[in-house]
Amino acid sequence: MRESEADVRRAGPLTYRGKAVPDTTTDQRLLDQRGPAEWVHTDPWRVLRIQSEFVEGFGLLSEVGSAVSVFGSARIKPGNPYYALGETIGGKLVEAGYTVITGGGPGMMEAANKGAKQAGGTSIGLGIELPFEQSLNDYIDMGVTFRYFFVRKTMFVKYSQAFVVLPGGFGTLDELFEAITLVQTGKVTKFPVVLVGTEFWGGMFDWIRKTLLVEGLVSPNDPELMYLTDDPDDVIETIRKAHVDMARRQFEAGRVEEEGERIHDAERADP
Numbered sequence: 001m002r003e004s005e006a007d008v009r010r011a012g013p014l015t016y017r018g019k020a021v022p023d024t025t026t027d028q029r030l031l032d033q034r035g036p037a038e039w040v041h042t043d044p045w046r047v048l049r050i051q052s053e054f055v056e057g058f059g060l061l062s063e064v065g066s067a068v069s070v071f072g073s074a075r076i077k078p079g080n081p082y083y084a085l086g087e088t089i090g091g092k093l094v095e096a097g098y099t100v101i102t103g104g105g106p107g108m109m110e111a112a113n114k115g116a117k118q119a120g121g122t123s124i125g126l127g128i129e130l131p132f133e134q135s136l137n138d139y140i141d142m143g144v145t146f147r148y149f150f151v152r153k154t155m156f157v158k159y160s161q162a163f164v165v166l167p168g169g170f171g172t173l174d175e176l177f178e179a180i181t182l183v184q185t186g187k188v189t190k191f192p193v194v195l196v197g198t199e200f201w202g203g204m205f206d207w208i209r210k211t212l213l214v215e216g217l218v219s220p221n222d223p224e225l226m227y228l229t230d231d232p233d234d235v236i237e238t239i240r241k242a243h244v245d246m247a248r249r250q251f252e253a254g255r256v257e258e259e260g261e262r263i264h265d266a267e268r269a270d271p
């Protein structure tokens with residue numbers, strides 16, 4: 001016997017029959033009612049917003065090729081020699097075959113994006129909502145603005161194969177030490193973290209060796225997790241060599257197909 005329309009209701013994957021058929025449809029309940037609004041300020045709702053940030057971030061970045069994240073001060077202005085250094089490094093990363101990812105803001109982020117864009121590469125900005133008005137810099141081809149710092153950080157780590165850290169303040173230090181901690185604890189397979197500016201970072205390196213190491217608060221090899229240089233070509237060469245070595249180790253460990261591809265990519269980037 002055929003069911004009459006009144007006897008059955010299909011709501012997406014759900015089927016209701018007979019007296020179980022609801023009085024209203026899902027759309028009616030969605031569109032007709034407007035209840036109290038406090039729930040948008042609750043954690044369960046935030047979880048959905050957080051989830052949507054991951055979806056947008058993964059969606060934007062998943063097809064990006066080999067990429068390097070460049071961190072550095074939001075406050076350094078064009079005209080500062082560090083800004084020019086950031087531009088040069090952004091450009092050279094592109095010439096070496098990498099997409100450049102930054103925090104999308106002003107200062108050193110803008111410098112690296114500018115260098116990347118002017119070299120004809122892909123320039124990405126992962127911005128962050130801040131209490132004061134601020135938009136993504138003008139040199140970004142693709143960008144997302146995140147609400148949550150921790151979601152944004154996941155994107156930097158997941159979609160880049162190296163970090164370049166230019167002079168900066170607390171935000172830059174936060175990004176540097178997050179990266180180093182992930183490498184130190186084996187949460188990411190060892191990837192190069194290159195600091196640029198021997199004079200700027202030298203004091204921190206000394207303190208790590210003379211205090212952290214001497215007090216036994218880091219392992220003897222931990223300071224080697226960071227490489228320090230002033231030379232943009234050395235930045236690129238260090239990253240490239242690390243990628244070739246890494247791909248070769250993975251290849252030798254038997255993960256042939258994919259890793260062969262990566263060796264190829266890294267070698268293709270040979271300047």
Ligand SMILES: CC(C)=CCNc1ncnc2c1ncn2[C@@H]1O[C@H](COP(=O)(O)O)[C@@H](O)[C@H]1O
Nearest residue numbers: 071072073074075103105128168169170171172
């Ligand atoms: C003028 C000003 C303060 C703007 C702030 N606008 C920002 N926009 C995007 N990312 C940022 C911003 N401030 C800090 N960050 C993040 O923290 C780092 C810079 O922080 P800082 O200036 O070193 O501590 C950047 O690598 C970036 O990922």
